[in-house]
Ligand SMILES: Nc1ncnc2c1ncn2[C@@H]1O[C@H](COP(=O)(O)OP(=O)(O)OP(=O)(O)O)[C@@H](O)[C@H]1O
């Protein structure tokens with residue numbers, strides 16, 4: 093098992109944002125993580141990558157306890173995430189942004205640049221390598237976030253709503269890119285509200301509601317689950 097999450101819990105003052113969540117991720121898999129706004133999905137990514145320390149529970153990555161690691165250490169161990177709110181270094185070019193990712197594991201500028209160029213070709217962003225990141229469209233910024241994460245050479249990549257705000261052509265391209273990333277040998281956990289996309293890419297889906305896992309299964313089973321329909325659309329809809 094690549095990732096094992098057991099009893100993961102995060103309490104903020106007056107609110108349990110993540111409540112005893114268990115799930116596993118196998119090598120080579122794409123796991124979808126869905127749930128209504130505020131369900132606790134992003135908090136789970138913060139907990140897996142050391143941005144938050146869990147109140148309770150354990151995270152094992154390749155058998156190693158991750159519950160006390162810092163984000164840079166998680167990244168060096170092969171566990172990298174993107175951010176829901178994209179934060180490119182706006183004063184740097186696209187290439188330089190991706191080189192920053194590459195420096196997570198590479199100390200040499202020439203080698204970091206080589207890897208960054210290879211990643212930009214892979215993600216289809218080579219043509220804009222010299223543009224300032226601050227001048228990119230939202231779609232390109234979202235993709236740059238993925239490029240930068242890939243340059244850290246992750247074994248497990250966590251994508252947080254990389255399709256939010258994209259048009260349908262950009263969503264179709266993002267779906268293709270995720271499938272290509274998996275073919276590259278990288279395992280993925282993907283948070284996404286674009287249902288059609290998440291259902292088409294995921295091998296398995298975990299559904300979170302009010303901090304708790306309410307369902308886990310293949311996309312078809314999740315779509316037809318009454319509890320999931322109720323969480324998303326309300327009790328009235330579920331009864332129909
Ligand atoms: N640092 C924090 N302090 C207090 N409450 C927080 C903090 N971070 C998140 N929360 C709360 O935890 C809950 C879960 O938030 P989270 O961002 O994980 O949800 P989400 O599932 O990613 O939602 P969305 O789909 O809108 O991105 C929310 O109620 C949020 O307000």
Ligand SMILES: [Mg+2]
Nearest residue numbers: 133134135176
């Ligand atoms: Mg979120």
